[in-house]
Amino acid sequence: MQKTSIPAQRDHVLVEINNLLTNHGFETSNIYDRSCFDMVARKELELLLLKILINIDGFTGNQAEEIKKVADTFLASPLVVGIKSKNEYLEEDVVYERHGIPVIARETLRNMVVDEVYPEVFADRGGYYVQMDGEIIKQVREAQNISRKDLADKAHVSRETIYKYERGMVRAFPETAMMLESILNMKITLSVNLLAVPNFDKDKVEKSDNTNINPKISIDQNSLTNLGFGVISTTRTPFDALARRESGEKIRKNDNTIITNMEKNRNQQALRKMALNVKDLSGITEADAVFLMEGKKSLKCIEGIPVIYNWEIKEMENSKEFLSVVKERRDCN
Incomplete structure (x- = not known):
């Protein structure tokens, strides 16, 4: 993870992202002023609705609900690309969230578009987390004849926590995931392809449609x-x-x-x-x-x-x- 320098103007970021996408096979739209999304980009089956912000705290719940409705109708992926939150810069390869919409730094978008490297770390209250492949954890643990208790003791967590990891019920701190990978000698963290179409709560979206x-x-x-x-x-x-x-x-x-x-x-x-x-x-x-x-x-x-x-x-x-x-x-x- 590394910090980024903040440009003087939001327009500069829009141009930068547009150039990034067009240089790597995306067809991009006009810039839409005063819209819940600033631009649309397509590459084959990937369709993105992008909102570009200097400070992501300016992204409102109403904007989020609107972009969800549009994304659901177009089978598109909504994505907010930002520079900072409050006085802190967004970190590279970390997924933040605002009102149910993923938020990333410019460098994270570049890594996905240019190198097809997708983030694994999520920022949430209390720190950073990763999602692990619970089925892989269980299979490797059983293949190596390690009990849940023994694995828990080695990873300095409870047996119940290992059970929840294997069932995909909770996320883990990155340090815990790294320790488990070292013990099992297997990659267990999952990356998230933010360019793929998300699965929204359709009942919630439809309810919003009918009342708006x-x-x-x-x-x-x-x-x-x-x-x-x-x-x-x-x-x-x-x-x-x-x-x-x-x-x-x-x-x-x-x-x-x-x-x-x-x-x-x-x-x-x-x-x-x-x-x-x-x-x-x-x-x-x-x-x-x-x-x-x-x-x-x-x-x-x-x-x-x-x-x-x-x-x-x-x-x-x-x-x-x-x-x-x-x-x-x-x-x-």
């Missing part, structure tokens, strides 16, 4: 629900909502996801600006994007993003018909 309806959205969300979409309202993203098909065979990873921008009486200049951001995001996530608007205007798309009107949605029978119109009007400019 955006009152400013003018389009009738029930129209999409009647077509078989689950509507997820967002307030800290470059778009207004996400719509996910509740059933049906998926053709590609994010085939069932629609990025929706509601009109909210925005002028054409504002809509075009939003269209550029949502088109960029659509390209990275491989999700469809669409504007949902009121009225009976003749506009079919904005900057390549299809436009569908509320009255049209009410005349559709299912999500397949909706997606067919989206495909027909895509890139009509």
